[in-house]
Every structure is written in structure tokens, then in C-alpha cells.
Amino acid sequence: MIDREMMNMQTQSLLQVDDLHVWREGREILRGVDLQVKEGSVHAVLGLNGSGKSTLAYTLVGSTGYTPAQGRIWFDDQDITGFTISERGKRGLTLAWQEPARFEGLSVARYLSLGMREPNVKRIHEALRAVALDPEAYLGRLVDESLSGGERKRVELAAVYAMQPRLAILDEPDSGIDIMSLEDIARLIHRLAEEGTTVLVISHRDEVVTIADTASLICEGRILETGAPGHVCDRYARCCRPCGRVTPVEKEIEYERL
Amino acid sequence: MSDFEAILQAYERSGGNPEFLKSPKVGSLVVSGNQVLGANSIPGLSMTAEQLPDGVKARVVVEPGAIIEQPVHLCFGVIPAEGVQRIISDFQIGMGGAVEFVAHCTFPNAAQVQHIMEGTIHVGPGATMRYRETHYHGEAGGVEVLPRAQVTVDEGGRYYSEFNLSKGRAGEVDFDYTVDVAKDGLAELTAKAMGYADDHIIVRETIRLNGENARGLAKSRIAVRDQARSEVFGTTEGNAPFSRGHVDCVEVVRGQARAHAVPVVSVSDDRAMVTHEAAIGTVGKKELETLMSRGLDEEAAVDVIVRGMLGE
Numbered sequence: 001m002i003d004r005e006m007m008n009m010q011t012q013s014l015l016q017v018d019d020l021h022v023w024r025e026g027r028e029i030l031r032g033v034d035l036q037v038k039e040g041s042v043h044a045v046l047g048l049n050g051s052g053k054s055t056l057a058y059t060l061v062g063s064t065g066y067t068p069a070q071g072r073i074w075f076d077d078q079d080i081t082g083f084t085i086s087e088r089g090k091r092g093l094t095l096a097w098q099e100p101a102r103f104e105g106l107s108v109a110r111y112l113s114l115g116m117r118e119p120n121v122k123r124i125h126e127a128l129r130a131v132a133l134d135p136e137a138y139l140g141r142l143v144d145e146s147l148s149g150g151e152r153k154r155v156e157l158a159a160v161y162a163m164q165p166r167l168a169i170l171d172e173p174d175s176g177i178d179i180m181s182l183e184d185i186a187r188l189i190h191r192l193a194e195e196g197t198t199v200l201v202i203s204h205r206d207e208v209v210t211i212a213d214t215a216s217l218i219c220e221g222r223i224l225e226t227g228a229p230g231h232v233c234d235r236y237a238r239c240c241r242p243c244g245r246v247t248p249v250e251k252e253i254e255y256e257r258l
Numbered sequence: 259m260s261d262f263e264a265i266l267q268a269y270e271r272s273g274g275n276p277e278f279l280k281s282p283k284v285g286s287l288v289v290s291g292n293q294v295l296g297a298n299s300i301p302g303l304s305m306t307a308e309q310l311p312d313g314v315k316a317r318v319v320v321e322p323g324a325i326i327e328q329p330v331h332l333c334f335g336v337i338p339a340e341g342v343q344r345i346i347s348d349f350q351i352g353m354g355g356a357v358e359f360v361a362h363c364t365f366p367n368a369a370q371v372q373h374i375m376e377g378t379i380h381v382g383p384g385a386t387m388r389y390r391e392t393h394y395h396g397e398a399g400g401v402e403v404l405p406r407a408q409v410t411v412d413e414g415g416r417y418y419s420e421f422n423l424s425k426g427r428a429g430e431v432d433f434d435y436t437v438d439v440a441k442d443g444l445a446e447l448t449a450k451a452m453g454y455a456d457d458h459i460i461v462r463e464t465i466r467l468n469g470e471n472a473r474g475l476a477k478s479r480i481a482v483r484d485q486a487r488s489e490v491f492g493t494t495e496g497n498a499p500f501s502r503g504h505v506d507c508v509e510v511v512r513g514q515a516r517a518h519a520v521p522v523v524s525v526s527d528d529r530a531m532v533t534h535e536a537a538i539g540t541v542g543k544k545e546l547e548t549l550m551s552r553g554l555d556e557e558a559a560v561d562v563i564v565r566g567m568l569g570e
Binding site for chain 1: 569
């Protein structure tokens, strides 16, 4: 424990993942992931679809059915491997879901306020503007099927922004967004970082990774390399794309099943 | 405290605004037990009521072409802990008329109260009627509520009904509405209820699409926990060319509660189409985990989801 604390103080890691193994339906999806995310940084995890990115996100956030068979997760010097998703959320670790859930009868305003320690209208307005949504038009809308996929995705990012978490995991933040450009996503991520939120961006697009301070390349459930985004993107382009080797793809339905 | 003041207080507790019941410009009907405490007609809308030994017989008429701008407020209640209230109602919405009713049924002290509603509703050609009914049954669960309605929607008419019981105990509820829809008509029935302890909720919604191009939706949202039980029977019949109907039932179950759903769809014309969906069980994993990842405890997250579903 003392060694761990000393190590984290030296590296200022907010999140540290050691030798993480996760099995799903008889298959090993994460095969010994090691990852350090420094406090205040924007860190990207880049990998092909099916490389284990979303499994890593669900495992870090503490989703049911994603309990590691082996390995530890440290958050702010605390071993959170056995913590529930709610306990992690209370400590400021949250996830913007790749395909966000719909909520019948729940307004956008209420949804955004749920994660805020002290809900206030000003912050909710700011959050909606940060994802290019007009507060006047969206506060009263429902977070249900009446929102398009792109609108729902932006509301999800706004909810994470409004929460001001310590660590925001953004799973494929650009997927399914119709209007927001990569520049808008980058602006949002940097606003989060400026307010003190550490950001872990998960993507299969190397353009997204260029936003980050540091990047890690994931392949077949292992982190192959961590370093400068440009360098990681080069390797991704040279090695991963031509190879296309992936672990069994995690379908959304498999997440829902557990 | 007078009977009128007592019922107004109960009305307010169930979510109503008593000012509407006092305003001469707003159509209203106030019934406590078998006492008619107020019946306010306004231009285009006639409200009459007569006392019965165990309740009230009411007739509500909207004149043809009359557009009633402000919602008409209805208040039915039983203040004592025991009693029977039978409401026999007849609604006639004249051709091209439009009206919205906001009804509050409140039994705040109920230990052994029976409330029976026997309604006939006729929505004339091209007319529109909206009916929102909110119940408050107190915390003892000593209420038996039997809302029954036979609705006829004429050509081009529109009928929307929402029954909501999401505060306090449900007690015993047996809701039974049947709607016959003529050509180009529309009917939407929505029932939302929450039960706990040993509450028992039965919802029967039947829509018969008898005219060409008729439309219907039978929707129910029920949440039960503890030892409560819910049973939903949603039926839609497509009996005419190009009629379209849908049955949509969601029941959320927690603890030892039990839920049962029987969506029935039938078609007797090969150009009609009726669909259904029913989901029973716990709340969705992703909805739950999304809210928990924002720091909500599981119970709080389920509560947010259920209350949203019930429209609170």
C-alpha cells in the first residue's frame, strides 16, 4: 500500500490499472491491461472495434458483469476494484456512454441536474451550450425516443460536463453526433480539463486521439503502447488498421444481458 | 370546517388547485360522498348533478361547436375513513366541440372506502375530449376503486384519457375502459399507477377500431413493489380498413411484487394493422447504471426511473 501511494505521488496518477483481466461469456476480453492516467490530463485509448475498449470503459466504471477476474483498479490512491458503480460515481468517476440510455418522462434539465452536487440552472445552461444545444429549446425536452441519436449523445456529454466529475470516461464521444464537429468535441474536452476534470477518451478514430495529451494503443485486450498521440496514431495506422485483428466484438446486447 | 373546505383541502393535497373550483369562469363539479357541493356551468358547458343514496348522478354536456378554453375541473372525494361513493356520469361532447377535463379523486383518510365510477362518454363527430384523472388514496391502502367507462368516438372525433395514481397507496384498483372508435377517429388511453405493500392494481383497456382509418393506443405504465400485484389487459381490435392500433405496456417490479400482462391484438380486416409491446421486470440495466454512474444509489436511481415513467 505504501509503495502504491509513493508511486502514485511520483506519477500523479488519478487512475491506475494493473494487470486487468476481464472475462465475458467464457472469453477473455481484457488480457492484462496496464494503464496510468495522470490527474488533469486528457488521455486517449485508441483501438479497433472489438479490441476491448468498451469493455475497459464498463469495467472502470464498475458495471455489473464486468468484475475483473484478476488485477486492480486504483482511483485517487484508493483500490476501487470492488466498488459498485454508484460508489465510483460518488467519488467522481463517471462514463459518457457510447449509446446512451433513454429515460421516459425525464426532462433534460432534471437529467443534467442528477449528477450535480449542487444543481443550478446556470451550470445546466452552460453544459447545454457546451454541446451546441440551445437551453431554451432543450431544457423541457424529454430524454426519451423523441431525441435523435445525435441529440441524445450531446445531452449525455452535457450531463457529464454539468457533473464536473474528477474522471470522465468518454466512450466514442464523436460517434452518432450529427452536428458537432471534431473541433466541438475537442473544445468540450478541453473545457472539462480546464475545470479540473481528467478525461479518458476511448475511440477507434485517430483524429480524436490527437486531442489528447497522452495516448494508449489497445489491441486484443492489452495496452501495446502508451506515449505521445502522434506516435501512437502512427503505429495504429501502420500496424492495427492493416492487421484488423480483434477480440470477439462486444455487442450492445451482450452488455444489456448481464 | 365545512364539507366544502374539507374537500378543497383534500383536493389540494392530491395536486389540484382549489382556486379553479371557486372560480365562476371555470366549469367545475365538486362532490363529497353523495353531496353535490358545487356544479358550475359556463357558456357552452352544462353541468348537472343529482344526489343518489350512495353517490351522485352527473351529466356533462358540451354544446356542438363549443370550444371550452379552460380545463373543466372535477373533484370527487370521500373525507371520512369509511364510505361508498358511486358516481354515475354521462358526458356528451357535441359535434365539433372541444373540452379538457381535469379530475381529482381523493380519499385522504380512507380505511374502508369504495369508489365506483360508471361513466358513459360520447365524443361527437369531429369533437375532442381530453380527460386527465389523478387519484390520491391516502397512506392506509383502504380504498377500493372501480373506474368503468364505455366510450364512443364518432367519425373524426378524438378522445384522450389519462388515469394517474402515483401518490400514496393504491389499495384495490380495477380500472376498465372500453372505447369504440368510428371512421377517422382516434382514442388514446393511458393508465399510470404505482402500488406497494399489498396493493392490487388491475387495468383493462380495450379499444375497438371499428371505422376506416381509425387510430388507437392503449398504454399502461405500472410500478409495483413489496407484495403488491398488478395485472394489465390491453386489447386493441382492428376491425376496419386501414385502422391502426398499438398496445404498449410497461410494468416495473421490485421486491416480492408480481406483475402480469396480457396484450391482446386482433384484426378482422386484412387492411388493418395492430401491434403490441410489453415489458415486465426490473428497470433497464443501462438506465440504472447511467444514473448510478452519476453518483445515485440504486434505490434513488430506480425511483427516478419509475417516477419518470409515471409522469411525475
